[in-house]
Amino acid sequence: MRILNKQRxxxxxxxxxxxxxxxxxxRLTEEKFNTALTNILNYQELxxxxxxxxxVCVLICDIRGFSQLVENVSTTKVIQLLNVFFGSMVDIIDSxxxxxxxxxxxxxxxxxxxxxxxxxxxxxxxxxxxxx
Numbered sequence: 665m666r667i668l669n670k671q672r673x674x675x676x677x678x679x680x681x682x683x684x685x686x687x688x689x690x691r692l693t694e695e696k697f698n699t700a701l702t703n704i705l706n707y708q709e710l711x712x713x714x715x716x717x718x719x720v721c722v723l724i725c726d727i728r729g730f731s732q733l734v735e736n737v738s739t740t741k742v743i744q745l746l747n748v749f750f751g752s753m754v755d756i757i758d759s760x761x762x763x764x765x766x767x768x769x770x771x772x773x774x775x776x777x778x779x780x781x782x783x784x785x786x787x788x789x790x791x792x793x794x795x796x
Contacts, residue, residue, distance in 0.1 A: 718777060721785040723762065723792060725753060726771030746770065753796060760792040 680700050727733070727749060734742055753772060754764055762774040776792070778784035 719782050719785070720775045720777040721782075721789040723757070723774045723776065723789050724771065725774070725796060726769075730770040756795045757792055760795065761788050762792055 733745075737745075749770070750767060750772065757764055757774045760776070761778070762776045764772055764774045766773045774792075776785045776788040778788065
C-alpha cells in the first residue's frame with residue numbers, strides 16, 4: 665500500500681512552484697517541473713506492506729446541520745463555506761501532528777499516529793478536537 669502525507673505533499677509542491685516563480689535566472693519548463701514533481705512524489709511516498717498493523721487514533725469531523733444549511737444557501741456559498749472550513753480544519757489537524765486521510769462532503773477523516781505511544785496519539789486527538 666502507498667500512503668501520502670497530503671499536507672506535507674501540498675507544502676512541497678507549493679514550495680516547488682514558488683521556487684520556479686522566484687528563480688528568474690532559470691526558465692520554468694514543463695520537463696524541469698515534472699522532474700522535480702516526480703522527485704517530490706517519490707520522496708513523500710511511504711511504502712507499507714499489507715501485513716503491518718499499527719495503532720492509530722482516528723478523528724472524524726463534520727458540520728452539524730449541514731444538510732439543512734445547504735437547502736437555504738447557494739452552491740457558490742456552500743463551496744466557499746467548505747473551503748474555509750476545510751482550510752481551518754486541515755491547519756488545526758496538521759499543527760497537532762495529524763494527517764487528513766479523506767474528505768467526504770462536509771466531513772473529513774484524519775489519523776494521529778505517535779508510534780508505539782498510543783496515549784500520545786489520544787492526547788493529540790483531544791487537543792485537536794478542543795482546538796476545532
